[in-house]
Amino acid sequence: MTYKFSKRVPQGDTDAVGDILKVAGDPKVMSFAGGLPAPELFPVAKVKQAADKVLDEKGPAALQYGSSQGVPELRDVILKRLEVEGIHTDTDHIMVATGSQQSIDLTGKMFIDEGDAVIVEDPTYLTAIDVFRSYGAKFVGVDMDEDGMRMDSLEQALKDNPNAKLIYTVPTFQNPTGRTMTLERRKKLVELADKYDVMVLEDNPYGAIRWEGENLPSLKSMDTTNHVIYMGTMSKIFSPGLRLGWVVADPKLIKKYTMMKQSADLHTDSLAQYVCAEYFKENDINDHIKAITALYHKREQLMVKAIDKYFPKGVKHSNPEGGMFLWVMVPGVEDSQKLFDAALKRNVAIVPGDPFFGNATIPGTFRMNYSNTPEDKIEDGVKRLAEAIEEVMSVSATK
Amino acid sequence: MTYKFSKRVPQGDTDAVGDILKVAGDPKVMSFAGGLPAPELFPVAKVKQAADKVLDEKGPAALQYGSSQGVPELRDVILKRLEVEGIHTDTDHIMVATGSQQSIDLTGKMFIDEGDAVIVEDPTYLTAIDVFRSYGAKFVGVDMDEDGMRMDSLEQALKDNPNAKLIYTVPTFQNPTGRTMTLERRKKLVELADKYDVMVLEDNPYGAIRWEGENLPSLKSMDTTNHVIYMGTMSKIFSPGLRLGWVVADPKLIKKYTMMKQSADLHTDSLAQYVCAEYFKENDINDHIKAITALYHKREQLMVKAIDKYFPKGVKHSNPEGGMFLWVMVPGVEDSQKLFDAALKRNVAIVPGDPFFGNATIPGTFRMNYSNTPEDKIEDGVKRLAEAIEEVMSVSATK
Structure with a gap:
């Protein structure tokens, strides 16, 4: 059956980002691709207390x-x-x-x-x-x-x-x-x-x-x-x-x-x-925000330290003062997808830059997330990613 | 400031149905207007049990x-x-x-x-x-x-x-x-x-x-x-x-x-x-559905009985075998809004028929909901509504 969709529906069945996140979800892949908060900080017990109180006191309204x-x-x-x-x-x-x-x-x-x-x-x-x-x-x-x-x-x-x-x-x-x-x-x-x-x-x-x-x-x-x-x-x-x-x-x-x-x-x-x-x-949300901020900062520092140690010379990155992401720019690479592919070969996932652009892209870019990766895994992942970047840069250079 | 909205945004600030539901929410108004389930049947305690178990067993995933x-x-x-x-x-x-x-x-x-x-x-x-x-x-x-x-x-x-x-x-x-x-x-x-x-x-x-x-x-x-x-x-x-x-x-x-x-x-x-x-x-959802069905049936029977007792001759209504609504057709009335106005004067709310039609409306129609009205209030509300209908019908007849 061929559906007659409106103009709003993207043609084709490809969902590039969905596909990236799917492979990034593979347990053997170290993913810097997603944008997930650290689940270990979710205030589960306090949410349970809140849910109990809401259901006890205004259950019918809440449903x-x-x-x-x-x-x-x-x-x-x-x-x-x-x-x-x-x-x-x-x-x-x-x-x-x-x-x-x-x-x-x-x-x-x-x-x-x-x-x-x-x-x-x-x-x-x-x-x-x-x-x-x-x-x-x-x-x-x-x-x-x-x-x-x-x-x-x-x-x-x-x-x-x-x-x-x-x-x-x-x-x-x-x-x-x-x-x-x-x-x-x-x-x-x-x-x-x-x-x-x-x-x-x-x-x-x-x-x-x-x-x-x-x-x-x-x-x-x-x-x-x-x-x-x-x-x-x-x-x-x-x-x-x-x-x-x-x-x-x-x-x-x-x-x-x-x-x-x-x-x-x-x-x-x-x-x-x-x-x-x-x-x-x-609860005091500011206490909770402090805990989140401290953890993400620690992870960001580890990531930046590893990047500065392992990434090839000439690769640039942003220096966030907060938040969850940093942005990497690799010189001389025309196709960001190649960076993704080379990283995935080494079981590391990033999001290549192209889908973040409305029109013309800046080639050789990708996004890294640090909020969702345990501290003891960051250096190893960045090291493998560095090898991937090196490979792509050297292939690009010999072209 | 004049906003330049897209064509999708309805012009004007009127929200006819919103306004109806707002007056129907007045505590002194007996409302047959909404489409709400009976909140006294919500399985609040069992939802609390379920929420506790979910948060205990998979809290991080649930958040x-x-x-x-x-x-x-x-x-x-x-x-x-x-x-x-x-x-x-x-x-x-x-x-x-x-x-x-x-x-x-x-x-x-x-x-x-x-x-x-x-x-x-x-x-x-x-x-x-x-x-x-x-x-x-x-x-x-x-x-x-x-x-x-x-x-x-x-x-x-x-x-x-x-x-x-x-x-x-x-x-x-x-x-x-x-x-x-x-x-x-x-x-x-x-x-x-x-x-x-x-x-x-x-x-x-x-x-x-x-x-x-x-x-x-x-x-x-x-x-x-x-x-x-x-x-x-x-x-x-x-x-x-x-x-x-x-x-x-x-x-x-x-x-x-x-x-x-x-x-x-x-x-x-x-x-x-x-x-x-x-x-x-x-839980067995079928037990719960049985309880809902029994209550709504009781309320529907009370409503239909009162309608048949009080509504003027010639007024027709649907006979639902389930669900939450019935539909009333008043002969000789050209403007359904008049039925709403006359009912509201008597502190009863219904939804006049017009907004349920894509184009031409069937005049003299309205919707009644029975799922959300306590049994002991239905007859009184219908009786007052009957007086409203009578008033509108007699004015229409003398035109």
């Missing part, structure tokens, strides 16, 4: 249909988290989403018509590309350096694309690069969004996990013209399995988001929302 | 990212439920969704391009209309009678609309009418879908809750050409708050659904999936 905008108790928790980001608002400005991914999806659905331009960092979060593309977006990639998106390139992109509907950015510990946008550039970005009247989708899943440098204010905290839509998530500071994210925008826009969310899945899991709110009531 | 297609343990549970519907398949044919609403949303996204026709029962589930419309669907309504969708009208609709992409149907205890499609018509529908090469989305949230008549096989169980996509949900037999639904289709199609789901919300809540699977392992 019943709920509000599309989200459980009030959880929106109160989110409100307090936003203070940390310098966002002082109220719960009318907040909608709970089924994970950040849904916030991206609803934003794409609400703003992008066929052919509209979406401006993204080059590279950017790969599943955001999939979503925006499914709504007919054309991508305009903006160059980055170690200080995040370059504002001269952004302004040029805005001039060249008057039909741009959205700037999508992960300003802090970006996925896939781990880079953080400077304060100066943040100010400039908000200014440009206003000047060119373009919406900004600010995605901040990793911001709380910082071990170096100073906390920088969110774009949303500088936004006086309602051009910034802010997204947060419980995935990296609490649990990704519960699928809890949020959108922050002015109430008029939140009303539209809520209508679109109602169409998408009616509302987010009631039990998960109550359990999360209860967990936050009984 | 971690999971598979977009769904937790294998839950797909096994769904597989067994499908046997009841006469669908004998395997877990490759199943994807877990974040509630039925997501199954509808993904189907709309995957199949409907701007201007494509979607064939629906007249009337049909109102939020399905919102979803399909958001993807640019034009609706073709098919007449119903007490035996469900009329097959002569359906064939005419298929002849008249060669660009029809989808037939959306709730064959059993339909929302909003409570009507059930006969076996003969089911066979015919599957035959027509094949003949005209149109996909069918079979939505079966209520089928398990039957107190009268014989179980009828699902359309999917008769489908030999992969034209039927089947949707089920835990919302009416277990808990709507956990947002657990499923799609059944051939594996090639499930692969596409899974890719689209990954864009929509990565995956469904891991904890909810494990807890539901554990609940099914330790």
Whole structure:
């Protein structure tokens, strides 16, 4: 049977990233490919306590249909988290989403018509590309350096694309690069969004996990013209399995988001929302974030140390001050997939750079994750990866 | 600030149904408007047991990212439920969704391009209309009678609309009418879908809750050409708050659904999936369904008895053999909203018929829900509703 799909469905049955994650899941493969939090830090016992209390005290409400905008108790928790980001608002400005991914999806659905331009960092979060593309977006990639998106390139992109509907950015510990946008550039970005009247989708899943440098204010905290839509998530500071994210925008826009969310899945899991709110009531999330930050920092240090020891000369990498990823650039390699293949031959997995780009890719790049690898395995994995890089570089050099 | 939304976003800020449900939520209003299960039957204590066991035995997995297609343990549970519907398949044919609403949303996204026709029962589930419309669907309504969708009208609709992409149907205890499609018509529908090469989305949230008549096989169980996509949900037999639904289709199609789901919300809540699977392992769902069915039957009988006692002559209603809704048709009334207004004056809420129609409405109609009203309040509510109907009918008659 040949199905007559809409234009939104990608043609072909290939799911490059899915295939990568599948091989990376093989137990004999050391995977730096995924983007999973360290499961040993999940507060399982405390979640159990919270779940018991919720089911004892408001069981029927936790199992019943709920509000599309989200459980009030959880929106109160989110409100307090936003203070940390310098966002002082109220719960009318907040909608709970089924994970950040849904916030991206609803934003794409609400703003992008066929052919509209979406401006993204080059590279950017790969599943955001999939979503925006499914709504007919054309991508305009903006160059980055170690200080995040370059504002001269952004302004040029805005001039060249008057039909741009959205700037999508992960300003802090970006996925896939781990880079953080400077304060100066943040100010400039908000200014440009206003000047060119373009919406900004600010995605901040990793911001709380910082071990170096100073906390920088969110774009949303500088936004006086309602051009910034802010997204947060419980995935990296609490649990990704519960699928809890949020959108922050002015109430008029939140009303539209809520209508679109109602169409998408009616509302987010009631039990998960109550359990999360209860967990936050009984525990200090900052203690938990400290533990996560300390562990990821330790792993990042081990990874960077091993990289600097084993990777061939000329290979560059980002130096994240927090978050979960770092980005590697191998000179002289035209096909990033070759790096993946050579690494996999040695039972190490990374994500080659190509799927992180909306258009033209930067060859010889890949993403490494350190949050999910036990400390005693990092050096060995990096060493084998170094051999793989060496092999690909030497083949490229003799061509 | 004026937002430049995509064409998918409904214009205006009115959310007619949202507004109805808001007034219906006023504690002094007796609401027959919603579609909520009876919360007093939720198996709260057993869910707590299941949650404890899941968190004790596989806490980290339950809090971690999971598979977009769904937790294998839950797909096994769904597989067994499908046997009841006469669908004998395997877990490759199943994807877990974040509630039925997501199954509808993904189907709309995957199949409907701007201007494509979607064939629906007249009337049909109102939020399905919102979803399909958001993807640019034009609706073709098919007449119903007490035996469900009329097959002569359906064939005419298929002849008249060669660009029809989808037939959306709730064959059993339909929302909003409570009507059930006969076996003969089911066979015919599957035959027509094949003949005209149109996909069918079979939505079966209520089928398990039957107190009268014989179980009828699902359309999917008769489908030999992969034209039927089947949707089920835990919302009416277990808990709507956990947002657990499923799609059944051939594996090639499930692969596409899974890719689209990954864009929509990565995956469904891991904890909810494990807890539901554990609940099914330790409890006999059929006992639970029996308790639900007995209670809803009692409430439906009380409602029908009161309707027959109090409603003015000439008012017709459906006679559901299961499910949660019945449908009322008031002769001589042109504006269904007047029925809602007159009822609300007497502190009773119903859902007027209009939002259940893709195009032209049948005036003087409304939906009543009985699953969520305590037995001792039904007669009084119906009596007051009868007075409202009488008032509207007499005003209409004197015009």
